[in-house]
Amino acid sequence: MRILVIEDDAALCRQIANALIDGGYAVDTCGEGTEGEFLGATESYDAVVLDLGLPGMDGLSVLREWRAAGNAVPVVILTARGAWTERVAGIDAGADDYLAKPFQMAELLARLRAVLRRSSGHAAPQLTCGAVVLDPRSNRVTRNGEPVSLTAHEYRVLAYLMHNMGRTCSRTALSEHVYARDMDRDSNTIEVFIRRLRRKLGRDLITTERGLGYRIDPPVAEAARSTADG
Ligand code: CA
Numbered sequence: 001m002r003i004l005v006i007e008d009d010a011a012l013c014r015q016i017a018n019a020l021i022d023g024g025y026a027v028d029t030c031g032e033g034t035e036g037e038f039l040g041a042t043e044s045y046d047a048v049v050l051d052l053g054l055p056g057m058d059g060l061s062v063l064r065e066w067r068a069a070g071n072a073v074p075v076v077i078l079t080a081r082g083a084w085t086e087r088v089a090g091i092d093a094g095a096d097d098y099l100a101k102p103f104q105m106a107e108l109l110a111r112l113r114a115v116l117r118r119s120s121g122h123a124a125p126q127l128t129c130g131a132v133v134l135d136p137r138s139n140r141v142t143r144n145g146e147p148v149s150l151t152a153h154e155y156r157v158l159a160y161l162m163h164n165m166g167r168t169c170s171r172t173a174l175s176e177h178v179y180a181r182d183m184d185r186d187s188n189t190i191e192v193f194i195r196r197l198r199r200k201l202g203r204d205l206i207t208t209e210r211g212l213g214y215r216i217d218p219p220v221a222e223a224a225r226s227t228a229d230g
Pocket of ligand 1: 007054
Protein backbone atom coordinates (compact mmCIF):
# COMPACT_ATOMS: atom_id res chain seq x y z
CA MET A 1 0.00 0.00 0.00
CA ARG A 2 1.27 3.47 -0.91
CA ILE A 3 0.56 6.69 0.96
CA LEU A 4 1.05 10.36 0.01
CA VAL A 5 1.90 12.79 2.81
CA ILE A 6 1.37 16.51 2.09
CA GLU A 7 2.73 18.55 5.00
CA ASP A 8 4.83 21.71 4.85
CA ASP A 9 6.38 21.32 8.30
CA ALA A 10 9.47 19.45 7.08
CA ALA A 11 10.31 17.85 10.43
CA LEU A 12 6.73 16.63 10.96
CA CYS A 13 6.54 15.44 7.36
CA ARG A 14 9.70 13.36 7.81
CA GLN A 15 8.43 12.00 11.12
CA ILE A 16 5.14 10.90 9.55
CA ALA A 17 6.93 9.36 6.56
CA ASN A 18 9.27 7.37 8.81
CA ALA A 19 6.39 6.09 10.92
CA LEU A 20 4.53 5.02 7.77
CA ILE A 21 7.58 3.30 6.29
CA ASP A 22 8.01 1.45 9.59
CA GLY A 23 4.32 0.58 9.30
CA GLY A 24 4.96 -1.25 6.02
CA TYR A 25 3.82 1.40 3.54
CA ALA A 26 5.50 2.92 0.50
CA VAL A 27 5.51 6.70 1.06
CA ASP A 28 5.76 9.84 -1.08
CA THR A 29 6.04 13.24 0.58
CA CYS A 30 5.37 16.77 -0.58
CA GLY A 31 5.54 20.12 1.26
CA GLU A 32 3.44 22.25 -1.08
CA GLY A 33 -0.22 22.26 -2.14
CA THR A 34 -0.02 22.64 -5.91
CA GLU A 35 2.48 19.82 -6.36
CA GLY A 36 0.56 17.74 -3.82
CA GLU A 37 -2.68 18.18 -5.77
CA PHE A 38 -0.87 17.12 -8.95
CA LEU A 39 0.66 14.04 -7.33
CA GLY A 40 -2.69 12.94 -5.92
CA ALA A 41 -4.30 13.40 -9.33
CA THR A 42 -1.62 11.58 -11.34
CA GLU A 43 -0.07 8.91 -9.12
CA SER A 44 -1.66 5.85 -7.53
CA TYR A 45 -2.14 6.15 -3.77
CA ASP A 46 -4.13 4.04 -1.35
CA ALA A 47 -4.54 6.95 1.08
CA VAL A 48 -3.38 10.54 1.64
CA VAL A 49 -2.39 12.42 4.78
CA LEU A 50 -3.21 16.07 4.01
CA ASP A 51 -2.30 19.09 6.11
CA LEU A 52 -4.81 21.91 5.61
CA GLY A 53 -2.46 24.88 6.05
CA LEU A 54 -0.14 24.64 3.04
CA PRO A 55 1.80 27.06 0.83
CA GLY A 56 0.78 27.12 -2.84
CA MET A 57 -2.69 25.65 -2.69
CA ASP A 58 -4.35 25.18 0.71
CA GLY A 59 -5.38 21.67 1.77
CA LEU A 60 -9.12 22.27 1.45
CA SER A 61 -8.72 23.39 -2.16
CA VAL A 62 -6.52 20.36 -2.89
CA LEU A 63 -9.20 18.07 -1.50
CA ARG A 64 -12.02 19.84 -3.38
CA GLU A 65 -10.11 19.57 -6.67
CA TRP A 66 -9.67 15.80 -6.23
CA ARG A 67 -13.26 15.18 -5.26
CA ALA A 68 -14.58 17.38 -8.10
CA ALA A 69 -12.52 15.23 -10.49
CA GLY A 70 -14.00 12.04 -9.02
CA ASN A 71 -10.83 11.03 -7.18
CA ALA A 72 -12.09 9.02 -4.19
CA VAL A 73 -8.71 8.27 -2.56
CA PRO A 74 -9.16 8.05 1.23
CA VAL A 75 -7.90 11.26 2.87
CA VAL A 76 -7.03 11.95 6.52
CA ILE A 77 -6.69 15.69 7.12
CA LEU A 78 -4.44 17.30 9.72
CA THR A 79 -5.97 20.36 11.36
CA ALA A 80 -4.85 22.97 13.88
CA ARG A 81 -5.70 22.29 17.48
CA GLY A 82 -9.19 23.40 18.45
CA ALA A 83 -10.10 24.53 14.94
CA TRP A 84 -13.45 22.75 14.80
CA THR A 85 -14.69 24.84 11.87
CA GLU A 86 -11.67 23.58 9.85
CA ARG A 87 -12.62 20.00 10.65
CA VAL A 88 -16.21 20.57 9.56
CA ALA A 89 -15.06 22.22 6.32
CA GLY A 90 -12.61 19.36 5.71
CA ILE A 91 -15.16 16.63 6.23
CA ASP A 92 -17.68 18.49 4.06
CA ALA A 93 -15.01 18.82 1.36
CA GLY A 94 -14.64 15.02 1.29
CA ALA A 95 -12.13 14.08 3.99
CA ASP A 96 -12.61 10.57 5.40
CA ASP A 97 -11.16 11.36 8.79
CA TYR A 98 -9.20 14.06 10.61
CA LEU A 99 -6.59 14.45 13.28
CA ALA A 100 -5.94 17.64 15.25
CA LYS A 101 -2.32 18.66 15.86
CA PRO A 102 -0.44 17.71 17.92
CA PHE A 103 -1.20 14.03 17.63
CA GLN A 104 0.39 10.69 18.41
CA MET A 105 1.84 8.80 15.43
CA ALA A 106 0.13 5.64 16.67
CA GLU A 107 -3.23 7.38 16.31
CA LEU A 108 -2.49 8.54 12.76
CA LEU A 109 -1.49 4.98 11.82
CA ALA A 110 -4.68 3.58 13.38
CA ARG A 111 -6.84 6.09 11.49
CA LEU A 112 -5.07 5.26 8.23
CA ARG A 113 -5.60 1.53 8.78
CA ALA A 114 -9.28 2.24 9.38
CA VAL A 115 -9.76 4.28 6.19
CA LEU A 116 -7.83 1.67 4.17
CA ARG A 117 -9.99 -1.07 5.66
CA ARG A 118 -13.20 0.77 4.84
CA SER A 119 -12.09 1.65 1.31
CA SER A 120 -11.39 -2.02 0.58
CA GLY A 121 -14.66 -3.17 2.17
CA HIS A 122 -13.13 -5.14 5.03
CA ALA A 123 -14.65 -5.02 8.49
CA ALA A 124 -12.09 -6.99 10.52
CA PRO A 125 -8.73 -5.45 11.44
CA GLN A 126 -6.91 -8.56 10.19
CA LEU A 127 -6.98 -9.80 6.62
CA THR A 128 -7.50 -13.54 6.38
CA CYS A 129 -7.29 -15.90 3.44
CA GLY A 130 -7.37 -19.56 4.44
CA ALA A 131 -4.33 -20.31 6.56
CA VAL A 132 -2.74 -16.93 5.84
CA VAL A 133 -3.44 -13.97 8.13
CA LEU A 134 -2.01 -10.46 7.64
CA ASP A 135 -2.27 -8.04 10.54
CA PRO A 136 -1.68 -4.43 9.44
CA ARG A 137 -1.41 -3.37 13.11
CA SER A 138 1.84 -5.26 13.58
CA ASN A 139 2.87 -5.89 9.91
CA ARG A 140 2.89 -9.55 10.85
CA VAL A 141 1.96 -12.38 8.56
CA THR A 142 1.21 -15.87 9.82
CA ARG A 143 0.50 -19.15 8.07
CA ASN A 144 -1.36 -21.74 10.15
CA GLY A 145 -0.59 -19.54 13.15
CA GLU A 146 3.18 -19.64 12.50
CA PRO A 147 4.92 -16.30 11.84
CA VAL A 148 6.27 -15.90 8.28
CA SER A 149 9.19 -13.56 7.67
CA LEU A 150 8.70 -11.28 4.64
CA THR A 151 10.82 -8.48 3.20
CA ALA A 152 9.26 -4.99 3.07
CA HIS A 153 8.43 -5.39 -0.63
CA GLU A 154 7.00 -8.87 -0.26
CA TYR A 155 4.81 -7.55 2.57
CA ARG A 156 3.54 -4.63 0.47
CA VAL A 157 2.68 -6.88 -2.48
CA LEU A 158 0.81 -9.25 -0.18
CA ALA A 159 -0.96 -6.40 1.66
CA TYR A 160 -2.12 -4.86 -1.62
CA LEU A 161 -3.43 -8.17 -2.96
CA MET A 162 -5.16 -8.97 0.33
CA HIS A 163 -6.77 -5.52 0.57
CA ASN A 164 -8.02 -6.09 -2.98
CA MET A 165 -9.10 -9.68 -2.42
CA GLY A 166 -11.12 -11.13 -5.29
CA ARG A 167 -9.81 -8.53 -7.76
CA THR A 168 -7.11 -9.22 -10.34
CA CYS A 169 -4.24 -6.74 -9.94
CA SER A 170 -1.95 -6.09 -12.89
CA ARG A 171 1.82 -6.05 -12.46
CA THR A 172 1.78 -2.34 -13.29
CA ALA A 173 -0.83 -1.61 -10.61
CA LEU A 174 1.13 -3.67 -8.10
CA SER A 175 4.38 -1.86 -8.86
CA GLU A 176 2.55 1.50 -8.54
CA HIS A 177 1.27 0.55 -5.10
CA VAL A 178 4.43 -0.98 -3.61
CA TYR A 179 7.10 1.49 -4.73
CA ALA A 180 7.49 5.13 -3.75
CA ARG A 181 7.91 7.66 -6.58
CA ASP A 182 11.68 7.98 -6.24
CA MET A 183 12.17 4.23 -6.53
CA ASP A 184 13.31 2.58 -9.71
CA ARG A 185 10.12 0.80 -10.70
CA ASP A 186 10.39 -2.40 -12.65
CA SER A 187 7.20 -4.39 -12.94
CA ASN A 188 9.28 -7.52 -13.68
CA THR A 189 10.39 -7.55 -10.05
CA ILE A 190 6.74 -8.07 -9.07
CA GLU A 191 6.99 -11.54 -10.56
CA VAL A 192 9.96 -12.24 -8.30
CA PHE A 193 8.02 -11.10 -5.19
CA ILE A 194 5.05 -13.27 -6.19
CA ARG A 195 7.31 -16.30 -6.62
CA ARG A 196 8.81 -15.74 -3.15
CA LEU A 197 5.38 -15.20 -1.56
CA ARG A 198 4.20 -18.49 -3.05
CA ARG A 199 7.24 -20.26 -1.68
CA LYS A 200 6.66 -18.85 1.80
CA LEU A 201 2.85 -18.94 1.94
CA GLY A 202 1.82 -21.82 -0.29
CA ARG A 203 1.37 -22.17 -4.04
CA ASP A 204 -2.43 -21.83 -4.02
CA LEU A 205 -2.72 -18.47 -2.27
CA ILE A 206 -2.08 -16.31 -5.35
CA THR A 207 -3.74 -17.06 -8.69
CA THR A 208 -2.10 -15.96 -11.94
CA GLU A 209 -4.46 -14.62 -14.60
CA ARG A 210 -2.27 -14.96 -17.65
CA GLY A 211 -1.70 -11.58 -19.28
CA LEU A 212 -3.82 -9.79 -16.66
CA GLY A 213 -2.09 -10.13 -13.33
CA TYR A 214 -2.48 -11.73 -9.94
CA ARG A 215 -5.33 -12.32 -7.56
CA ILE A 216 -5.97 -13.60 -4.07
CA ASP A 217 -9.43 -15.10 -3.84
CA PRO A 218 -11.53 -14.60 -0.73
CA PRO A 219 -11.95 -17.71 1.45
CA VAL A 220 -14.48 -20.13 -0.08
CA ALA A 221 -17.17 -19.67 2.60
CA GLU A 222 -17.08 -15.90 2.16
CA ALA A 223 -17.24 -16.20 -1.63
CA ALA A 224 -20.25 -18.55 -1.38
CA ARG A 225 -22.00 -16.13 0.96
CA SER A 226 -21.48 -13.14 -1.28
CA THR A 227 -22.75 -15.12 -4.29
CA ALA A 228 -25.83 -16.14 -2.29
CA ASP A 229 -26.44 -12.50 -1.43
CA GLY A 230 -26.38 -11.79 -5.16
CA1 CA B 1 0.98 23.55 7.65
